[in-house]
Amino acid sequence: MPEPKSVAVLGAGMHPWGKWGRNFVEYGLAAALDALHEADLAWTDVQYVAGADTIRNGYPGFIAGATFAQALGWTGARVSSAYAACASGAQAINNARAQILAGLCDVALVVGADTTPKGFFTPVGGDRRDDPDWLRFHLMGATNPTYFALYARRRMELFGATEADFAAVKVKNARHGLENVNARYRKEVTAEEVLESPMVADPLRLLEICATSDGGAALVLTSMEFARRHAGTEGLVTIDSVSTVTPRFPQTIIEMPNFSTDSAATSASIGPTFKQSVALAAYEEAGVGPEDVNVAEVYDLSSALELDWYEDIGLCKEGEAERLLRDGETTLGGRVPVNPSGGLSCFGEAIPAQAIAQVCELAWQLRGRATGRQVEGARVGISANQGLFGHGSSVIVTR
């Protein structure tokens, strides 16, 4: 196995998630300044800015790397912007990483932030009859929770998952996020409260579906050589892989915003599923395996989806996620805590910031700075996420 191609995480920062209703630039700026402070670097030291985009808040040019560069004060730093739905943040991380690994820069700032409207995410406006995202709302009334619920029902049928299992994920994550100052929801909930909350998309209830939030996250990434000079080698946290793989044909699991899967009539679907392949590529690139993982941040768009991820990132075999949960293995204090931050359950989703926030949490966990939610002695962390249009990501962080 070749040595992983690593970059150092010198600083992480967030603006707390919430429904603040202010301009997203402010959240990104606050997160960037926090990350720079943690890295003990100035904005003028940054050579490259990687922004994460969203379309929901306007259009990509409005929410871009340059937006944050201008807000921090033009310095001539080089810039890029990435749009990949929920994985936008990971692609921004990967842009910065590639620049650093190519030797084109030493210090990069990654920023993502969003201000979200209330309620269901909706497609871009207009009469967009060639846009599957527009059409799925128009022709089927299929919202994002529709798709989450299809997966949840499938788990119940195939593996005997129960509504109580899904509620237990929410109860766990609510408890994990209690002390997290950046989380939006910091309140313990009981299984009864979850199961009494209104049904949104059977079998998923209101408290089991992630909200849409305002928030911002940022990372300062540097070359290993710069990091050793600037911060020393003691306790250095590094990103060892960023997976941004796309699905393989035929993709036989229905995905947002599609009406259908690929057909497997002419070529059988063999090998890992898309979500499995996202994590597998991250493991392979980093030279570690699921058995090495101490902490995971996974995309719990719904409580049930968190269980799918346990299997997709290899923490257990298919069909065993409920046992892992029931045995407390994924709870703080267990073998491999999942979503110690509280996850999307406590944050809600600020799309372009979210994949960056996952890596912020892993960096703080590995540094022993995750106050009130620390996974003791964590050395290897993995993030995983998936979004619209065949985008997904997984990042492996080690110390």
Next chain:
Amino acid sequence: MPPVKTRLPAIEGWFTLDEDAPALLGSRCTSCGNFAFPKETFFCRNPECQGKEFAETELSRTGTIWSYTDARYQPPKPYEAADPYTPFAIAAVELSAERMVVMGQVVPGVGVDELTVGSEVELVLDTLYEDDEHEYLVWKWRPRSGATGGGRSDA
């Protein structure tokens, strides 16, 4: 007596307008035989294939439920909801010949309690929304008579 409304497809070319036995209109690659829905028009989705020509094909009218859910809250625009809003079920249905899963609303009046993974459904046309002069039609899935509730697969 109100005038009879004209029935129009909510989207052109996605399904036949045969009221008794409607079918979704997919495509089949003339090189490798790959099915697609909605229709492929430029380039085959099979990465091993260079096909650029496609035959329109009627997809199987029946299939088995892969998974299902419902929409308890009114979906936002561009969904055209009736007032008052009535929740509906949605199914993802596996077509065995095409080996693909196709989503669609379930006909009104059939809730999730009447659906099971593996049970058989058939395609019908039904009103998606209407205005003063038109009814806009879309495909929906309807449990096959006698199959409701009794079609649980051995999965």
